[in-house]
Amino acid sequence: MATTAAKSSRGGRPRKQEYERRIASTRTDLTLTEKQYLRNQAREAGMSEAAYVHRRVLGLPITVPKPKTDVRLLYELNAIGVNLNQLARNVNSGRDGVHAMDWDIVRDKLSRVLRKVGAAFDD
Numbered sequence: 392m393a394t395t396a397a398k399s400s401r402g403g404r405p406r407k408q409e410y411e412r413r414i415a416s417t418r419t420d421l422t423l424t425e426k427q428y429l430r431n432q433a434r435e436a437g438m439s440e441a442a443y444v445h446r447r448v449l450g451l452p453i454t455v456p457k458p459k460t461d462v463r464l465l466y467e468l469n470a471i472g473v474n475l476n477q478l479a480r481n482v483n484s485g486r487d488g489v490h491a492m493d494w495d496i497v498r499d500k501l502s503r504v505l506r507k508v509g510a511a512f513d514d
């Protein structure tokens with residue numbers, strides 16, 4: 392039999408102590424509606440069904456992760472990008488009619504959207 396030192400030099404996950412192993416289980420019967428509800432709740436929480444049930448049974452907190460993208464913010468950023476592109480194209484082609492006020496409007500819109508992005512991802 393290998394010594395403890397030999398086991399620890401092997402790669403991989405360390406062995407759990409006996410009290411840490413999840414060897415006991417429980418079973419419950421659900422209606423199809425209840426099962427679907429459970430699946431949806433677990434998916435919204437970004438967890439597996441087993442992890443979701445485990446946390447619920449033990450009364451542990453379940454935090455729903457914030458969405459990684461907001462379609463409205465992406466739309467606004469795209470619109471600002473289009474405005475910037477049009478302004479830059481007009482300046483580079485030497486067209487008249489591009490004013491500092493146009494750049495200020497785009498800058499203000501961009502600042503507003505970036506504040507929204509910052510607020511959405513603030514923890």
